[in-house]
Structures are given as structure tokens and as C-alpha cells.
Amino acid sequence: MKKLQIISAAAAVMALGVTAASAGTLQDVQARGELRCIVSTGLAGFAYTDSAGVYQGFDADFCRATAAAVLGDASKVKFVPATGKTRFTILNSGEGDVLWRNTTWTFVRDVDVKLTFVGVNYYDGQGFMAPKSLGVKSAKDLDGATVCIQTGTTTELNLADFFRSNKISYEPVPIETNDESRTNYLAGRCDVYTTDASGLAATRSTFPNPKDHVILPEIISKEPLGPVVRHGDDQWGDVIRWVLNATRGAEELGVTQANVAEMAKGTNNPEINRMLGTEGDLGAMLGLQKDWGQKVIGAVGNYSEIFERHIGKDTDIGLDRGLNALWTDGGIQYSPPFR
Amino acid sequence: MSEVTQSYVPGTHPDMAPPAGQRGIxxxxxxxxxxxxxxxxxxxxxxxxxxxxxxxxxxxxxxDAVMYAGNREECQALGSGACWAFIKDRYRILIYGFYPEELRWRVDVSFLLLCAALVPILFDNAPMRKPWMLFSVSYPFIAGWLLLGGAGLTPVGTDEFGGMMLNTVVGVTGIAFSLPLGILLALGRQSHLPIVKSVSMCFIEFIRGVPLITLLFVASTMLNYFLPPGTTFDLLLRVLIMVTLFSAAYIAEVVRGGLQAIPNGQYEAANSMGLKYWQSMRLIVLPQALKISIPGIVNTFIGLFKDTTLVLIIGLLDILGIGRSSMADAKWNGLSNEVYISIAIFFFIACFGMSRYSIYLEGKLDKGYKR
Known part of the structure; x- marks a missing residue:
């Protein structure tokens, strides 16, 4: 096997030798016929493997939506799992095409790491959880506490900022994955567990006695989580941005997975028609098929459907829409018009 | 006039039983x-x-363990112990990764063939060893064909490899190719030819001076910057090459230790018999040197096998990676002990097997050297 591979790879290297420099990511993906989507190695509700070995979750569904738009087939996704530390390297080296991995949009990442954040699919914020027995009412009482913290994340930096600005001290326990912090926290190796509020609720629901733990009232940071592409490929960035906007726009316009086929036959609302490709040619402007919007909604549904399926009230994660409700419902999820 | 002196092991004299505290349990x-x-x-x-x-x-x-349940809550309601139902739900992907379900028999067959191919390599008293050996030598090609498909079988991409199967593929390939490469490097480092010597030395020192995780990272991400754009170079193949090179450097040093333990007289004796360099190495020096190096070589192999879990860093889901991403399933979230224990059992069986084999081999080969 190995020799065959070596020979064939060597042949491939020689044959391809100096081919044309890669065009845009969009063309690369379409030529390859497969989207390489970077997701988390495992985060409840956002990306995990089910018993058939298939990736599921909120982020995984956005990967599928992207594949549906670009390739017309939601199943043509290769999921590339990445840890917090390796995700940007994998994206920048071209081993992945797009990052849908609960990644916080920050100045440095956007500007200095040379990434392009194209939107926010989940607004989060960092919170604290502590055992009730600790008797802590507020995060400001945490002077001298040991804190389990995932390395390479913004939570790590927020934590330092928060404790410094409140002039209290803490002892960090560096941890690689969410699951390790859960284990360490339950074993009592750290007094406080901190991560994004969505993660706190999800993790607490798995504790043997969830009621023995309190989530402290302070939300110490803004964590806008969104998709990321490489710097300098605006066409590809546009595709990702409008895939995300299509899911939000569809929710606003009442297009669902169930009725999208019906609506695609034509409606009285020209914006729906433009989004689903029955009027105008927005698809061609993006370099996609005319019916890309229809494919996206047909594959994964609108924003609310994706949300409720993986992290909403009726799931084990049980999150409120909160900030992530549409702007018409008191949230800040908002899609520019399809015009 | 013959006086027979007979001695008895304490406690066996026919006349007298030893005192109660001096016998039995x-x-x-x-x-x-x-x-x-x-x-x-x-x-x-x-x-x-x-x-x-x-x-x-x-x-x-x-x-208190629970074998049958649909999710964690059911599990914890049924019993306070381990929730093996989770492992039961996931053992298939822990073993086969993302390999297409209807093609998994190919993984089974190649594993069985692997066991068969190992017999003549591991045991020199196997019957019909010579023809059987031919099969062992061609095994990598057979396994490659079975796992990757082509030529009549449905092709399967290496990105669908995962779980225990990925660990085994990386581990076995690394072990099989790093031993010969390592021996060559060890000989090269001892060579009198300056270029061979310095190339071997640079290679060994460079690889040993860099952590495996760095090499893997270079293989997965940096290589793309160096190769001409548009080249696709299978990720698993890159990993296999890096793992093989890495462990070859360590094997080379282990074997060099063995070579240095061979007295100069052995080299000189071989020369005086008129043996050429390769003949003297093959017939006189290496058999002795390798025998001395067995514990070190097996030690390196065990380390290599456990290091296969590092591929998680570069986005390949080995058994540990699959375990982790399974744990994030909200249905089962929080059952990390069960997963880690199952994975530990897998590695223990594999590594303990290797270590027992090395002890068996040492015992078999240590004719006349017992101290």
C-alpha cells in the first residue's frame, strides 16, 4: 500500500509539477468537488460525531449549507477537525477552505493573523461556573481561585484582562480541550470553570448533579463566533457571507426546509424570489448556480431551524435564542437585503 | 565402605516434616x-x-455498569456505574473510523491477513516458512489494495481512515519501514565513507532534535508552502513518511549501541575470513548487534505506536480523536471515563503484546550468554 502510494504520489508531484497557480478558493473547491470544512474536534451542540461517524452540530450544518451552495450537494463536505491552537494554521496552509469552528472574531485575528471574518453565526459571551459549596455570588469574589482554562482561546485572554482590571488574583490551570476542563473541574482540581456561556450551560447539563453548580451572573466578554476564510480571497468570502445571510434571511422571510420547494416555484415576494433564484441572477454574481439559496435552505433549513435542531430549547444543550434571535425578535441576527 | 550422603531440600526429608511456620503457605x-x-x-x-x-x-x-441504554440520562437512571452502552453505540466508529460501512469487511480481511503475514516474520519455526514469507513481503501491497480499493474494488480515500484502524496503519507501517531504514542509518553513521557518515549523522541528529509533533505539523501544513501550488499530496502518506523517518532515527541510535557492543575482534575475524563489508555485516555483526538491541528496538516501537495518537493535532481522527468527538455528542456528553478506559485497553493490549514478544525473542536468542 505504502509503496503504491509513494509511487503514485511521486508521479502526481511530477505530473502536476508546475501547474497554474491556484485560482480562487471557490474554483478550487468546485474543481475538487469537495468542501474541506474546519470544525472543532468536539464541542457539544456545535460539532461532534454521531454513532454512524457523521459530523453533526450547529457548525457542521453550516459546513453542509456551504457545500450545498457551492457544489449543489450538502454531503460533499470533508470535515477537518482542528484544535484551538491549530485551526488558523490549517486554514492558512490551505488544508481547509473555510473555518466554521466557534471562532471569536477579534481585531488581532482579523488584521494581524491575516484572516477574514465574514459574519457572526452565534453571539456568545464568556461566563463562570463554580460549585454552590464555594459560596461565590459574583465573579469578583473569585480572588485566589484556581481556574480551568482552555489554551489558545480568547477565553484565556479575557480571563487575564478581567482579573487584572478587577485587581484580583487567580491561578490558571491550562487545559487543551473542553472535556478535559470538565473532568478537572468535577475532580476539584480547579474551583472555577470558565468558557463561553453556551458551553457552560451545555457542560453543566452533563454533570451528575447540575443543581450543585451555579453560573455566575457576570458575562465578561463579547464572543462573536463566526466563519473565517483566508485573507485576500474576497469572492470566496462573499460566498460564505451570503450562505450565512441566506439562512438568516430565510428565517426572516418565512422560508423553511419544508416549504422551500414550494416557494422556489415563485412567490409574490420579490426578495424571496431573488434569494431562491427564481428572479434575477444573484447566483451568477457569486459564481454559483442560480438555485444556490434554495439548495442551502433545502439542505439544512433556515437559521432558526439549524439553531433549534442542535442547541435550542428542546435539545440537551437548551440555549435561549437571546442575542441570537432575529433583529425583529429582539436579537441582533440580521441579514442585509437580497437585492 | 560406601557412605552415601544424601541431601534433602528443606521440607522434603521423609522422616520429618518441617515446623509449621516453615512450609506451605x-x-x-x-x-x-x-x-x-x-x-x-x-x-x-x-x-x-x-x-x-x-x-x-x-x-x-x-x-453497577449499564450495557443497554439510549443516552446518558437513561444510563445514569439505570445504574450508577460505567455506561458501557455508550461504547457499544460507538465501538464501530472507534474501530473503523469513517470507513464506509458496507466496505468494512475489507478492513477486517486486511487485519486478519496482517496477523497471518506476521507469523513467519515473528516465529522462525513456523512451517513452510519460505513460501509463507513471500506472502508476508507482498502483504503491504495486498493491504494497500484492500484498504484503498481500485482495480475492481470501490476506491476509499485515506481521509476516510480513522479510529483504531488508523492507529494500526500508521503504527504497522512505521514499524515495518523504520527498522530497515534505522539499521542502514546506524551502519551509515559507523561508516568510513565521509559523505555517507555525515549524511546519516545530520539526518539522525536533526530528526532526534525535533519533536514528532513538530514534524507532523510540518508535514500537514508547511509542506504546502514548499510544494508547487496545486499539488495534492495525500495527508496520510505524509504522516506515514514522517512517522517512519522519526522512528528510524531512534532505531538507528539503538542499533548503533548494539554495534558498539560488538568487540573489534569480530569485525577483524570477519575480514580475515575474506568476507566483504555487506557479508560480514549480514553474517557476523548485525545478528549479534540486533540481538543486543532488541529491548531498545521494541521500546522504540511501543513509543511509536502510542505516538500515533498525535495525528489528532493535524486533523486526522485516530481512536483518541474519534473518542473525543464522540464525547461531545450531547446525547452522551460527559462520559469521558468510559471512552478513555476503552482506548487505554486497546493500547495496553497492543503494547503488552509487543513487550511479551520481545521477552520471548530475547529468551530464545540468548544462547550461551546467560550470566
């Missing part, structure tokens, strides 16, 4: 567990610790 206990004050205390502390640890563990893993 009491003797054994006294000798092994209570031979001094310090040892008695250690024994008692040890028994206490076992009593504290073993029954709760047994209860957790067996008595």
Missing part, C-alpha cells in the same frame, strides 16, 4: 510478604489500598 507468606518489619507494614498498607481501590472499581466497571 505460611512459609511463602513469611518469605514474600512479612520478611521484615518494613515489609510487613508495606504489605498491610498495600492490602488496605487494594481494598480501597479494587472493590469500588469493580462495582463501577461491572456491577
Amino acid at each position: 505460611l512459609l511463602w507468606l513469611r518469605k514474600n510478604l512479612f520478611s521484615s518489619w518494613a515489609n510487613s507494614i508495606m504489605t498491610i498498607v498495600g492490602i488496605y489500598l487494594l481494598y480501597k481501590i479494587v472493590p469500588p472499581m469493580f462495582n463501577w466497571a461491572v456491577v
Whole structure:
């Protein structure tokens, strides 16, 4: 096997030798016929493997939506799992095409790491959880506490900022994955567990006695989580941005997975028609098929459907829409018009 | 006038049984567990610790464990112990990764063939060893064909490899190719030809000076910057090459240790017999040197096999990666002990097997060197 591979790879290297420099990511993906989507190695509700070995979750569904738009087939996704530390390297080296991995949009990442954040699919914020027995009412009482913290994340930096600005001290326990912090926290190796509020609720629901733990009232940071592409490929960035906007726009316009086929036959609302490709040619402007919007909604549904399926009230994660409700419902999820 | 002196092992004299404390189980206990004050205390502390640890563990893993449940909540309602139902739900992807379900027989077949191919390599008293060896040599090609498909079988991309199968593929390939490469490097480092010597030395020192994880990272991400754009170079193949090179460098140093233990007289004797370099190495020096190096070589292999879990860093889901991403399933979230214990059992069986084989081999080869 190995020799065959070596020979064939060597042949491939020689044959391809100096081919044309890669065009845009969009063309690369379409030529390859497969989207390489970077997701988390495992985060409840956002990306995990089910018993058939298939990736599921909120982020995984956005990967599928992207594949549906670009390739017309939601199943043509290769999921590339990445840890917090390796995700940007994998994206920048071209081993992945797009990052849908609960990644916080920050100045440095956007500007200095040379990434392009194209939107926010989940607004989060960092919170604290502590055992009730600790008797802590507020995060400001945490002077001298040991804190389990995932390395390479913004939570790590927020934590330092928060404790410094409140002039209290803490002892960090560096941890690689969410699951390790859960284990360490339950074993009592750290007094406080901190991560994004969505993660706190999800993790607490798995504790043997969830009621023995309190989530402290302070939300110490803004964590806008969104998709990321490489710097300098605006066409590809546009595709990702409008895939995300299509899911939000569809929710606003009442297009669902169930009725999208019906609506695609034509409606009285020209914006729906433009989004689903029955009027105008927005698809061609993006370099996609005319019916890309229809494919996206047909594959994964609108924003609310994706949300409720993986992290909403009726799931084990049980999150409120909160900030992530549409702007018409008191949230800040908002899609520019399809015009 | 013949006086027969007969001696008896204590306790076997036909006339007299040894005193009660000097035979049977009491003797054994006294000798092994209570031979001094310090040892008695250690024994008692040890028994206490076992009593504290073993029954709760047994209860957790067996008595209170749940085998059948649909999710974590059901599991925890049914019993307070381990939730093996989770592992039962996931064992297929832990073993096969993302390999297409209807093609998994190919993984099974190549594993069985691997076991068959190993027999003549591991045991020199296997019947019909020569023809069987031919099969072993062609095994990599057969396994490659079975796993990757093509030529009549449905092709399967290496990105669908995962789980235990990925660990085995990386581990076995690394072991199989790094041993010959390592021996060559060791000989090269001892060579009198300056170029061969310095190339081998640079290679060994460079690879040993860099952590495996860095090499893997270079293989997965940096290589794309160096290769001409548009080249696709299979990720798994890159990993296999890096793992092989890495362990070859370590093997080379282990073998060099063995080579240095061979007295100069052996080299000179080989030369005076008129043997050429390769003949003397093959017939005189290496058989002795490798025998001395067995523990070190097996040690490197065990390390290599466990290091295969590092591929998680570069986005390949080995058994550990699959375990982690399974744990994030909200249905089962929080059952990390069960997953880690199952993975530990897999690695223990594999590594313990290797270590037992090395002991068997040492025992078999150590003719006339017993001290």
C-alpha cells in the first residue's frame, strides 16, 4: 500500500509539477468537488460525531449549507477537525477552505493573523461556573481561585484582562480541550470553570448533579463566533457571507426546509424570489448556480431551524435564542437585503 | 565402605516434616510478604489500598455498569456505574473510523491477513516458512489494495481512515519501514565513507532534535508552502513518511549501541575470513548487534505506536480523536471515563503484546550468554 502510494504520489508531484497557480478558493473547491470544512474536534451542540461517524452540530450544518451552495450537494463536505491552537494554521496552509469552528472574531485575528471574518453565526459571551459549596455570588469574589482554562482561546485572554482590571488574583490551570476542563473541574482540581456561556450551560447539563453548580451572573466578554476564510480571497468570502445571510434571511422571510420547494416555484415576494433564484441572477454574481439559496435552505433549513435542531430549547444543550434571535425578535441576527 | 550422603531440600526429608511456620503457605507468606518489619507494614498498607481501590472499581466497571441504554440520562437512571452502552453505540466508529460501512469487511480481511503475514516474520519455526514469507513481503501491497480499493474494488480515500484502524496503519507501517531504514542509518553513521557518515549523522541528529509533533505539523501544513501550488499530496502518506523517518532515527541510535557492543575482534575475524563489508555485516555483526538491541528496538516501537495518537493535532481522527468527538455528542456528553478506559485497553493490549514478544525473542536468542 505504502509503496503504491509513494509511487503514485511521486508521479502526481511530477505530473502536476508546475501547474497554474491556484485560482480562487471557490474554483478550487468546485474543481475538487469537495468542501474541506474546519470544525472543532468536539464541542457539544456545535460539532461532534454521531454513532454512524457523521459530523453533526450547529457548525457542521453550516459546513453542509456551504457545500450545498457551492457544489449543489450538502454531503460533499470533508470535515477537518482542528484544535484551538491549530485551526488558523490549517486554514492558512490551505488544508481547509473555510473555518466554521466557534471562532471569536477579534481585531488581532482579523488584521494581524491575516484572516477574514465574514459574519457572526452565534453571539456568545464568556461566563463562570463554580460549585454552590464555594459560596461565590459574583465573579469578583473569585480572588485566589484556581481556574480551568482552555489554551489558545480568547477565553484565556479575557480571563487575564478581567482579573487584572478587577485587581484580583487567580491561578490558571491550562487545559487543551473542553472535556478535559470538565473532568478537572468535577475532580476539584480547579474551583472555577470558565468558557463561553453556551458551553457552560451545555457542560453543566452533563454533570451528575447540575443543581450543585451555579453560573455566575457576570458575562465578561463579547464572543462573536463566526466563519473565517483566508485573507485576500474576497469572492470566496462573499460566498460564505451570503450562505450565512441566506439562512438568516430565510428565517426572516418565512422560508423553511419544508416549504422551500414550494416557494422556489415563485412567490409574490420579490426578495424571496431573488434569494431562491427564481428572479434575477444573484447566483451568477457569486459564481454559483442560480438555485444556490434554495439548495442551502433545502439542505439544512433556515437559521432558526439549524439553531433549534442542535442547541435550542428542546435539545440537551437548551440555549435561549437571546442575542441570537432575529433583529425583529429582539436579537441582533440580521441579514442585509437580497437585492 | 560406601557412605552415601544424601541431601534433602528443606521440607522434603521423609522422616520429618518441617515446623509449621516453615512450609506451605505460611512459609511463602513469611518469605514474600512479612520478611521484615518494613515489609510487613508495606504489605498491610498495600492490602488496605487494594481494598480501597479494587472493590469500588469493580462495582463501577461491572456491577453497577449499564450495557443497554439510549443516552446518558437513561444510563445514569439505570445504574450508577460505567455506561458501557455508550461504547457499544460507538465501538464501530472507534474501530473503523469513517470507513464506509458496507466496505468494512475489507478492513477486517486486511487485519486478519496482517496477523497471518506476521507469523513467519515473528516465529522462525513456523512451517513452510519460505513460501509463507513471500506472502508476508507482498502483504503491504495486498493491504494497500484492500484498504484503498481500485482495480475492481470501490476506491476509499485515506481521509476516510480513522479510529483504531488508523492507529494500526500508521503504527504497522512505521514499524515495518523504520527498522530497515534505522539499521542502514546506524551502519551509515559507523561508516568510513565521509559523505555517507555525515549524511546519516545530520539526518539522525536533526530528526532526534525535533519533536514528532513538530514534524507532523510540518508535514500537514508547511509542506504546502514548499510544494508547487496545486499539488495534492495525500495527508496520510505524509504522516506515514514522517512517522517512519522519526522512528528510524531512534532505531538507528539503538542499533548503533548494539554495534558498539560488538568487540573489534569480530569485525577483524570477519575480514580475515575474506568476507566483504555487506557479508560480514549480514553474517557476523548485525545478528549479534540486533540481538543486543532488541529491548531498545521494541521500546522504540511501543513509543511509536502510542505516538500515533498525535495525528489528532493535524486533523486526522485516530481512536483518541474519534473518542473525543464522540464525547461531545450531547446525547452522551460527559462520559469521558468510559471512552478513555476503552482506548487505554486497546493500547495496553497492543503494547503488552509487543513487550511479551520481545521477552520471548530475547529468551530464545540468548544462547550461551546467560550470566
